[in-house]
Every structure is written in structure tokens, then in C-alpha cells.
Amino acid sequence: MTAPKTPGWLDWYANPSKPSFALPPGTVDAHCHVFGPQAEFPFAPERKYTPCDASKDQLFALRDHLGISRTVIVQATCHGADNSAMLDAVRAAGNRARGIATVRPDVSEAELRRLDAAGVRGVRFNFVKRLVEASPKEDLTTIAAKVAPLGWHIVLYFEAADLPELEGFFSSLPTPLVIDHMGRPDVTKPVGGPEFSGFLRFVGSNDVWVKVSCPERLTVTGPAALDGQRHAYTDVVPFARRVVAEFGDRVLWGTDWPHPNLKNHMPDDGLLVDYVPTIATTAEERHKLLVGNPMRLYWPGETA
Numbered sequence: 001m002t003a004p005k006t007p008g009w010l011d012w013y014a015n016p017s018k019p020s021f022a023l024p025p026g027t028v029d030a031h032c033h034v035f036g037p038q039a040e041f042p043f044a045p046e047r048k049y050t051p052c053d054a055s056k057d058q059l060f061a062l063r064d065h066l067g068i069s070r071t072v073i074v075q076a077t078c079h080g081a082d083n084s085a086m087l088d089a090v091r092a093a094g095n096r097a098r099g100i101a102t103v104r105p106d107v108s109e110a111e112l113r114r115l116d117a118a119g120v121r122g123v124r125f126n127f128v129k130r131l132v133e134a135s136p137k138e139d140l141t142t143i144a145a146k147v148a149p150l151g152w153h154i155v156l157y158f159e160a161a162d163l164p165e166l167e168g169f170f171s172s173l174p175t176p177l178v179i180d181h182m183g184r185p186d187v188t189k190p191v192g193g194p195e196f197s198g199f200l201r202f203v204g205s206n207d208v209w210v211k212v213s214c215p216e217r218l219t220v221t222g223p224a225a226l227d228g229q230r231h232a233y234t235d236v237v238p239f240a241r242r243v244v245a246e247f248g249d250r251v252l253w254g255t256d257w258p259h260p261n262l263k264n265h266m267p268d269d270g271l272l273v274d275y276v277p278t279i280a281t282t283a284e285e286r287h288k289l290l291v292g293n294p295m296r297l298y299w300p301g302e303t304a
């Protein structure tokens with residue numbers, strides 16, 4: 001018995017176009033997910049949404065269609081702390097994938113070593129209230145202490161308005177930090193205003209990497225057309241551009257396929273690739289964003 005999809009939830013884009021922008025060889029999709037298939041990998045009972053299936057084979061088909069070389073598969077909240085779907089995909093990709101897991105504070109060292117051997121390189125702490133119930137900080141501190149010896153990092157997903165109360169805790173964590181989707185800035189506010197300036201200050205004063213992903217999630221004006229068919233997201237560009245310009249050695253890009261929880265607009269993943277040159281405007285910026293930085297973080301010592 002498969003659970004019905006959350007009403008109003010858009011499926012991922014079935015026939016993505018070929019990007020106009022040719023991704024450089026060795027490009028890494030540093031943020032994507034797999035969902036089920038739920039007949040094989042049931043969704044977690046505690047989930048706050050039920051997605052459609054989005055299998056590893058469909059993810060790999062998109063990877064190859066877009067010209068991506070490697071993927072970092074991030075555990076989605078709809079699977080809770082059951083990492084089996086993500087692990088199955090990482091293992092199936094061979095050395096072309098890494099994983100980010102969700103674990104509970106009682107996770108054993110043996111389990112962490114099993115995850116590491118399978119290709120997991122970090123855990124995710126999610127603070128987005130519509131996705132998860134808040135975890136006690138002491139539980140997260142326990143997890144951080146357990147994963148630090150493995151050389152893992154902690155992926156953080158939070159809303160911009162919550163950063164002021166969270167940044168002290170974030171700074172106390174004993175690992176590098178990777179922030180999803182630029183910390184979800186409110187793009188109706190000025191890029192030079194106190195909220196995003198505070199974010200940039202936090203990034204600049206900590207060992208923090210930033211994913212400049214998910215313009216489709218952050219935009220208020222929508223996928224404004226630019227040069228015909230492109231998804232421009234012109235209200236998001238100044239924020240992403242600022243991060244790339246200031247932290248070019250610590251930025252990452254991802255498709256966020258299969259784009260959970262989008263209800264008004266589902267991006268064509270090919271057109272999302274064409275968004276990249278609008279935020280990384282030189283070949284050097286693009287190579288760091290797409291190849292050099294993610295290889296250094298997830299495949300250290302290996303060549304793209």
C-alpha cells in the first residue's frame with residue numbers, strides 16, 4: 001500500500017530540456033535527493049509531507065542528461081533517519097556519489113563507520129519548522145561530537161529569520177558547516193540589508209560552505225523569462241552573486257532534484273542549469289562552484 005502524495009505537491013519535471021550552458025567536465029550536483037520508490041523504501045511515519053517516487057535511476061538519468069559527473073545525495077526529511085534509500089543510491093553510483101545522512105543521537109560508532117564506508121560524508125541538521133519537529137540542541141551536540149572524528153561536516157537547513165538565534169550554536173559545532181540554499185534569504189529584503197549582511201558575516205567568520213542552490217524555492221517574482229526560455233529568478237540573483245563573489249572558494253551548486261514541496265512552479269532542470277552563469281559570471285568562478293570546491297569537500301585528493 002503506497003501513501004498518496006501530499007495534495008497540491010508538484011511532481012518533478014518529466015522532460016527537462018538540454019541546457020544551453022555546457023556544464024564543465026567533472027561537475028558535481030552537490031544537493032539532490034531520492035524518494036523511495038516507497039514500495040521498496042517506505043517513507044518515514046513522522047514525515048510532514050509525502051512526495052512522489054523519485055528513484056536513483058531517475059536521478060542518474062537526469063545527471064547524465066544534464067552533463068553532471070557526480071552527485072551528493074542528501075537525506076530528505078520524508079525518509080526521517082532511515083537512510084536506506086539514499087545509501088542504495090550512493091552505493092549504486094559507485095564512486096560517483098556521496099551521501100549526507102540523518103542520524104539520531106543514539107547512533108552507534110559502528111553504524112557511523114558503516115555509513116562512512118558506504119560513501120556518507122556528513123549529517124544534516126534541519127531547522128525548517130514545516131519539515132521537522134525541532135531536535136533538542138543537546139541531541140545535535142551529541143551527534144556532532146560523534147561524527148567529527150570521521151572528518152564529516154554538518155549540513156544545515158534553516159530559515160534566514162532564525163539565524164540570529166541559531167548562529168551561536170552553529171559556531172560551537174566541531175565540524176565544517178555546509179548551508180543549504182543560502183540559508184533561505186528573504187529576497188524581498190535588500191541584499192545589503194541587516195538580514196543578509198548578518199548571514200554573510202556569519203559565513204565569513206566560520207568554517208562555512210554555502211550552497212547557492214534553489215532559486216526556484218526562494219524567488220518571489222517567479223521564473224521570469226530571460227533570453228527566451230531561461231528561468232531567470234532575477235530577484236534571487238543578487239543574493240547568490242554576492243555569495244559567489246565573496247566566498248568563491250566555499251560555494252557549491254545543486255539541482256535539488258526532485259524539488260520537494262514546490263506547489264506553484266516546477267523548474268525545468270535544464271533551464272536551472274542555464275541559471276548558473278548568471279550567478280557565477282566567469283569561467284573560473286564556475287569551475288570552483290561546479291568542480292573544484294565540491295571535489296575538495298567530497299572527493300579530496302581525487303581528480304574530477
Ligand SMILES: O=C(O)/C=C(\C=C(/O)C(=O)O)C(=O)O
Pocket residue numbers: 075076077078131157180217256259260261
Ligand atoms: O529539498 C530541499 O532541500 C528543500 C526542502 C525539503 C527538504 O530538504 C527535505 O525534505 O529534506 C524544502 O524546502 O521543502
